[in-house]
Amino acid sequence: MTQPSDNEKQEAVADTAPTADPKPTDPLEVTETGTTGGPEVEEARGAHLGTRLSAAGEQLQAQTKKRGKLAFGGLSRCWHYWQARGVRHQGDPVFAATPAVLRWRDFAAYVLGPVALLLVFADPVSVQWARELPPSLHGFFRWLTDFGTSGWVLVPTGVFCLIVLACNFNSAASAAQRAAQRLVGVAGYLFLSVGLSGLAVVALKWNIGRARPRHFDELGPVAFDPFAWQSSFTSFPSGHSTTAGALFVGLALLFPKARLALLLTGFWIAMSRVITGAHYPSDVAAGLILGGAFSFLLARAFARRGFAFKRQDKIWLQPRYDGEVLLSSIKRLLRSAKTALFS
Numbered sequence: 406m407t408q409p410s411d412n413e414k415q416e417a418v419a420d421t422a423p424t425a426d427p428k429p430t431d432p433l434e435v436t437e438t439g440t441t442g443g444p445e446v447e448e449a450r451g452a453h454l455g456t457r458l459s460a461a462g463e464q465l466q467a468q469t470k471k472r473g474k475l476a477f478g479g480l481s482r483c484w485h486y487w488q489a490r491g492v493r494h495q496g497d498p499v500f501a502a503t504p505a506v507l508r509w510r511d512f513a514a515y516v517l518g519p520v521a522l523l524l525v526f527a528d529p530v531s532v533q534w535a536r537e538l539p540p541s542l543h544g545f546f547r548w549l550t551d552f553g554t555s556g557w558v559l560v561p562t563g564v565f566c567l568i569v570l571a572c573n574f575n576s577a578a579s580a581a582q583r584a585a586q587r588l589v590g591v592a593g594y595l596f597l598s599v600g601l602s603g604l605a606v607v608a609l610k611w612n613i614g615r616a617r618p619r620h621f622d623e624l625g626p627v628a629f630d631p632f633a634w635q636s637s638f639t640s641f642p643s644g645h646s647t648t649a650g651a652l653f654v655g656l657a658l659l660f661p662k663a664r665l666a667l668l669l670t671g672f673w674i675a676m677s678r679v680i681t682g683a684h685y686p687s688d689v690a691a692g693l694i695l696g697g698a699f700s701f702l703l704a705r706a707f708a709r710r711g712f713a714f715k716r717q718d719k720i721w722l723q724p725r726y727d728g729e730v731l732l733s734s735i736k737r738l739l740r741s742a743k744t745a746l747f748s
Contacts, residue, residue, distance in 0.1 A: 650696025
């Protein structure tokens with residue numbers, strides 16, 4: 406009997422060996438050829454992606470609702486705290502009383518005096534003077550005048566206050582809570598100074614109806630059309646000058662060491678409106694006085710309630726926090742922001 410050869414033995418073993426089950430494939434796994442395995446796999450991938458997007462949307466919606474409730478609650482607490490502090494400090498009649506120089510009748514007289522002088526002596530010659538300036542100077546002041554817009558002040562200060570109020574600082578350290586209170590007080594003061602004075606000047610200029618310098622050649626410097634409601638008849642007072650007065654007087658009160666530099670910066674931003682031919686000097690003077698008065702009166706209201714300022718004497722006040730304290734508060738707030746925002 407012949408023995409089987411080696412090749413026949415190997416073939417017999419291969420025939421009797423169990424075959425391994427094929428490896429199950431992931432319906433979402435891309436094959437080596439770059440295809441996704443057909444329409445069934447494409448449908449599974451789409452369903453998987455839709456589930457993840459839906460979960461992310463629900464999480465975002467929940468976080469938005471939570472932060473909105475926190476921000477609204479923070480605004481409500483600020484308002485109640487403001488009212489409570491006002492009642493608490495009513496027993497200080499000396500500082501609570503408005504100084505005579507800032508009462509409305511006296512204040513109107515102090516405003517109308519310089520404005521009338523400028524209207525008679527400066528406005529008639531200001532247009533021709535501005536036209537004769539070098540073009541390079543016009544270019545610089547056209548760039549500078551944009552700093553008199555209120556948007557670059559209102560947006561960051563308002564957004565900052567809302568973000569801080571939306572953060573859950575109840576779980577943060579007490580030092581972080583105090584830092585948040587300091588910075589919200591300062592940012593809120595600047596926001597209200599620029600915002601309230603801006604609303605007042607818009608109501609005044611659109612109803613007074615003074616012609617802008619572009620109409621100087623045909624109408625002269627003293628041309629009014631009350632309630633005209635046209636942009637070319639909204640010269641008095643100057644809105645940019647009001648913003649500059651409110652902002653830089655407020656900053657000068659907050660940072661007295663840099664008071665002179667801040668006031669000069671605000672003055673030249675306001676004067677840019679004359680140099681660019683957008684306003685008369687009397688418009689600029691009225692805007693500066695109006696904005697500065699708003700900031701000063703609001704600072705006194707803040708000082709009576711212990712926000713951002715404190716009383717110095719019968720009229721004047723001083724900042725409650727210096728620059729170093731505010732800088733350290735910013736650092737402290739940044740260190741605690743991640744915990745407070747995502748808690």
